[in-house]
Amino acid sequence: RKKFTLGMTVFMCLLGLPMITRGGIYVFQLMDFYAASGLSLLWCVFFQTIAICWVFGAKKFYLCIEEMIGYRVSMYWYVCWVFLAPAFMVFIFVFYFVRYSPITMGAYHYPAWGEVLGFAISLSSMLWVPGYAIYYLLSTKGSWSEVLRQGVTPVIKPRMEAVMAEEKARLTYQDVRDVELNIEEDLCDESFVSYDSKKCLGEAL
8 A cells, every 4th residue: 555655646746747847837738628627527526426316316315414414404405416416417518519629728729639638638537437337247247137236236334333323322312313423332341242233232222
């Protein structure tokens, strides 16, 4: 892990060096136009929204937020997550290509190879989404429908410490649901640690 971190730090430093040269602003504009504020970011955010609201489930996400903050947020946000946000992102994505114009920097027009390099920068992050989907479909055993159903089924399992902390809070504070599930609560004596987790939960409650 340390070697990987060091390697990535050196790599990122080398990528940033051209931007501090006399022509660095042109490199920066190219990176900013096609990577930081371009369609690649919108592409990744779109699939994140679909994964959370349509695969994990917007209702589950809605309840998770209620669990974290202690009260229900407006249904306006639910409608935004499920319908408005994906629709606006698709509209912006299509509008980007319909109204696309080559990148410029003042009066300077980038050459064709500069645009190709820009799209390559965008695709370097965009291709991972369909690429992994294709890899998952080809590497997972079963029929296409079984693999697809398995791929879009959440497999999140809560830790026993989190479940016990939540149950203890609900019993202690009937009207309070804001529970920090990442902190282990001292619900079981050390003598109960070797017991089955279900028995430990029963002892704690």
